[in-house]
């Protein structure tokens with residue numbers, strides 16, 4: 001288009017076009033070509049601007065993806081470390097339980113395991129201030145007096161949830 005405009009301009013300058021009508025047509029064509037060129041340049045500019053802002057957005061998003069990935073990596077590492085710690089804790093608690101279980105009479109251990117299975121993992125509970133810490137129920141006066149009279153090695157149980165009650169100095173007896 002620019003070549004055509006140059007050619008038209010050369011023809012106009014050379015004086016080869018002499019008829020006023022042709023001259024007018026040629027001048028009109030040159031003007032229209034100049035306008036179209038201006039329009040096209042505006043479009044090119046706009047496209048370039050849009051491309052630039054798209055590239056900026058891509059860079060920004062890439063950076064954010066990188067930051068999020070960093071957080072994911074960090075959280076994954078912490079989770080793995082926590083798993084490792086918990087595995088170690090579970091192993092040591094299991095070993096501890098084995099040692100304690102070996103010192104408990106077989107029938108009591110059997111009762112405890114049965115209750116534990118029935119009562120959501122807790123087979124024995126502390127009696128604290130006259131309340132069973134397993135079911136959070138305060139024991140009746142008569143039950144408390146029965147427990148008070150029982151020998152220290154007697155297995156006492158909660159009247160409400162049937163868990164084995166562990167007596168301490170804070171039992172409120």
Ligand SMILES: [Zn+2]
Pocket residue numbers: 132133134135136137158159160161162163
């Ligand atoms: Zn209870």
